[in-house]
Amino acid sequence: MRCNATLALPSGRARPDDGEQEMDFALSEEQRMFAQSVRRFAEQNLAEGRVERAHNPTFPFDVATLMGEQGLLGISMPVEDGGQGGTLMDSIIAIEQVAAVCPRSADTVQAGNFGPIRTFVEYATREQKERFLPDLLAGRKVISLCMSEPEAGSAVTELKTTAVEDGDGYLINGTKIFSTHSPDASVYLVYVRFGPGTGNIGSVLVERDAPGLSFGKPSKFMGGEEWVQLYFENCRIPKANLLLGPGGFKKQISGFNVERLGNSARALAVGRHAFELARDHAATRIQFGRALCEFQGLQWKFAECYLKLESAQLMLYRAASLPEGQLPSAVDTALAKLACNQAGFDAANEAVQVMGGSGYSSENLAEYCLRRTRGWMIAGGSTEILKNRLAEHVFDRRFEQRAPKAG
Numbered sequence: 001m002r003c004n005a006t007l008a009l010p011s012g013r014a015r016p017d018d019g020e021q022e023m024d025f026a027l028s029e030e031q032r033m034f035a036q037s038v039r040r041f042a043e044q045n046l047a048e049g050r051v052e053r054a055h056n057p058t059f060p061f062d063v064a065t066l067m068g069e070q071g072l073l074g075i076s077m078p079v080e081d082g083g084q085g086g087t088l089m090d091s092i093i094a095i096e097q098v099a100a101v102c103p104r105s106a107d108t109v110q111a112g113n114f115g116p117i118r119t120f121v122e123y124a125t126r127e128q129k130e131r132f133l134p135d136l137l138a139g140r141k142v143i144s145l146c147m148s149e150p151e152a153g154s155a156v157t158e159l160k161t162t163a164v165e166d167g168d169g170y171l172i173n174g175t176k177i178f179s180t181h182s183p184d185a186s187v188y189l190v191y192v193r194f195g196p197g198t199g200n201i202g203s204v205l206v207e208r209d210a211p212g213l214s215f216g217k218p219s220k221f222m223g224g225e226e227w228v229q230l231y232f233e234n235c236r237i238p239k240a241n242l243l244l245g246p247g248g249f250k251k252q253i254s255g256f257n258v259e260r261l262g263n264s265a266r267a268l269a270v271g272r273h274a275f276e277l278a279r280d281h282a283a284t285r286i287q288f289g290r291a292l293c294e295f296q297g298l299q300w301k302f303a304e305c306y307l308k309l310e311s312a313q314l315m316l317y318r319a320a321s322l323p324e325g326q327l328p329s330a331v332d333t334a335l336a337k338l339a340c341n342q343a344g345f346d347a348a349n350e351a352v353q354v355m356g357g358s359g360y361s362s363e364n365l366a367e368y369c370l371r372r373t374r375g376w377m378i379a380g381g382s383t384e385i386l387k388n389r390l391a392e393h394v395f396d397r398r399f400e401q402r403a404p405k406a407g
């Protein structure tokens, strides 16, 4: 199953194959043991410095290389690609356990398992994999996803960045914004159009030193991470850097559903991190001569957040428990992401409230968890866009979002 992992991956699957009636809501014994071993590793290596790490805007390559050494990058990727041959559920377990100890370190698990790297592994050629994967899976380098543009956010298919064939390569022209890890990435998975219409959207790989690629001044998300605007001006890339040609959009979005589940898992785990900080605080902080947890007004906050966290967890595990080789469905992913984003945010928000002034202070991770969970309600398919998707499923029809053309 696995090649060089130090931590043993489980081989079991949480969801039975088609045709089986059994329904099991618990992790298997192997999955539980894997979770425990990742938690132990995180507590030993990542607990110290978690607050400082949270306030560092740059990608934590030191943590990423550590993750690579432990086999916690490429968990669900094939062994022949340098991955660990595990399941999507294994990657979810890993990101949850890391985030439980150090929320910022979970970004490296996202980058090495769920982000653009997942789409890359799904569709890259052998030569592209050999060129890029060893450094990415070792945590020495990071890849960034460039979809959003100043005029193409939720309406991503309106993207304007073009790729035009030019001899033995392509010339890229356009601009991209908001790309996570863009200041630190060495390669960019860039959505481009080869002609008009959604059917002509595909993607290319642009290396950081490509001629004609330049960067704007760093800007900061509310969560603390930096991003830079990318400008492509007759940026030349070789033909070997084509990932998906015209017609690739649907495939890109299928790969992106994995990224959405990573985002969901992090939102849930980061919210749970804040929830546990608040629980410990409420159990020990004395006001009016009694522990905060003795006030019913606060007990109910904890009960409600716990209900949301546990419910979202089930949605997440359902979306991630897949037969081998399958990508998560759009509807299961939308349900999971909506539930996890809301539960994580609500838990972090209430945690700050319950912790009072100390929850609102940067020495404490609760405020960081609140800022991060807020961002994932916008990133990777905003809550509104995912609700649109669910409404289409409910009514089994498409609802056009675009304004009707004049005339």
Ligand SMILES: Cc1cc2nc3c(=O)[nH]c(=O)nc-3n(C[C@H](O)[C@H](O)[C@H](O)COP(=O)(O)OP(=O)(O)OC[C@H]3O[C@@H](n4cnc5c(N)ncnc54)[C@H](O)[C@@H]3O)c2cc1C
Binding pocket: 144, 145, 146, 147, 148, 152, 153, 154, 155, 177, 178, 179, 180, 181, 221, 223, 375, 376, 378, 379, 380, 381, 382, 383, 384, 385, 388, 401
């Ligand atoms: C933390 C973070 C990380 C990100 N990382 C990346 C990345 O790595 N790569 C990348 O390419 N992009 C990234 N993004 C950008 C992200 O994908 C976009 O912000 C998102 O798609 C929304 O686009 P927009 O910001 O242009 O908002 P707009 O599209 O202008 O939308 C504004 C608001 O209107 C709502 N809205 C829009 N259309 C509809 C509709 N039809 N129905 C109902 N409501 C609607 C939206 O949900 C949103 O609330 C990131 C964003 C954040 C916050």
